[in-house]
Amino acid sequence: MKINELTGKNEWEEALLKASCHDFYHTWDFHQISRQNGEGDPRLFEVRAQHGGILFPLLSRPIAGSSLRDLSSVYGYPSPLTYGLINRDEVPGLWDALLSHLFQRGYVSLFSRCHPFLTPEILGEDAYSHCGRVVVISLDRSEQEQRNEYRTNHRRDISRLEQLGVVCQPESSARSLADFMANYEATMRSVEAAPYYFFPKSYYQGLLAARSFDTRVYSCTLGDRVICSGIFVFCGQFVQYHLGGTAPGFAHLAPTKLMFDTVRKDACRMGYRHFCLGGGHGSQEDSLFRFKAGFSSETCDFRVIRKVINPDEYQRLSASVAIETSYFPRYRAALH
Structure with missing residues (x-):
């Protein structure tokens, strides 16, 4: 050897x-x-x-x-x-x-x-x-097959968000990054996350500047307010949900559901094979895991x-x- x-x-x-x-x-x-x-x-x-x-x-x-x-x-x-x-x-x-x-x-x-x-x-x-376990969505199936995997209340809430005028799209501006950081850090504070889960601005800037993979900030906007943000990384066959958060006062709308749906559609159109949503806190099958499992019955061992x-x-x-x-x-x- x-x-x-x-x-x-x-x-x-x-x-x-x-x-x-x-x-x-x-x-x-x-x-x-x-x-x-x-x-x-x-x-x-x-x-x-x-x-x-x-x-x-x-x-x-x-x-x-x-x-x-x-x-x-x-x-x-x-x-x-x-x-x-x-x-x-x-x-x-x-x-x-x-x-x-x-x-x-x-x-x-x-x-x-x-x-x-x-x-x-x-x-x-x-x-x-x-x-x-981690939740994954296989993107090599038809749109209808993927959508049928969604839990009923997920489909209902996505429709409600669209009716309210919530729009989700990828952005790369300094403003979208600032909004992401505010939403992510507010969410981490609300769940009393350890310092390990907080990152300096340079960390996110490094992700966006990297040449060997494609990092996108997705923002869900209601009017002029960004109510939900996530960082997703596209590389090889995979799209990974890296980090995300919801603005205080908007959790009841569950805008992450529209964000995941938007990323899934984009990833499918771009030819990626797997959308990895991740698991629960500390790898537990908790409320976060169950929320993600509402998008797909497919899981992989972590x-x-x-x-x-x-x-x-x-x-x-x-x-x-x-x-x-x-x-x-x-x-x-x-x-x-």
Whole structure:
């Protein structure tokens, strides 16, 4: 096995071309946006076998109280990718080679969220932990078939919004971004979201400026007021609902329903195959999940990878965590 550790834009993008498909979560651009947001230093690990290999995009982070580091994934659904031909009997060797390399490089643990469509099954069921489900809309069906999947009250509320004169469309102006930030942050405050879910303006500007994927701000307007906003990212076969929020005082109208319907129609017309709405808060099948499930009965498993690379150091760092928690890595539970 041969392992390459890629950090440059050109070599990162050339490596991604080896995979049959990728999403914006895998790109160098999005990892640089994450780096600028203070989430870690991007690394694309390539493990090469005889006729194929693994591409594993991750963020390298310092650990408080240690000279060592750990690895995590960007916000969203990145996951490893595979290319070429990998035999099942090569898989244990691929993992052993990667984890040995990471141990020698001074890493304690590895955590990665996984993509609902692109997570490679060849890497073995024992590599993944099931954490919930995400709602997806398959766009390769007829308009009527897609629309029939909508829950009755979703169809009714979309019609009511249209009758009220609510209009939804993509915009890229400074005003639309300002309105999005106001609506998103108001929504996050209303649900008492952790600081992790708040982003600086530069984060959104980076998404809009990226060349390797297409980011759109969709705004629902009633009169001269933007009552709902969302950021959607178009890349490869996929459209991802990234972030969104509703203006205070308008939640009862549920304008997100019209926004999702508008994005679905646009994505279908543009030839995309999958519209991913995501799951619930903390991967739970809560009211948010049920709201999204009102658009489609199709779901995909959301899985994560958890690997302890240096057991002794992991145990030492975790020893001071008194609370009962399933958070991984355990030593970061107090910061979560």
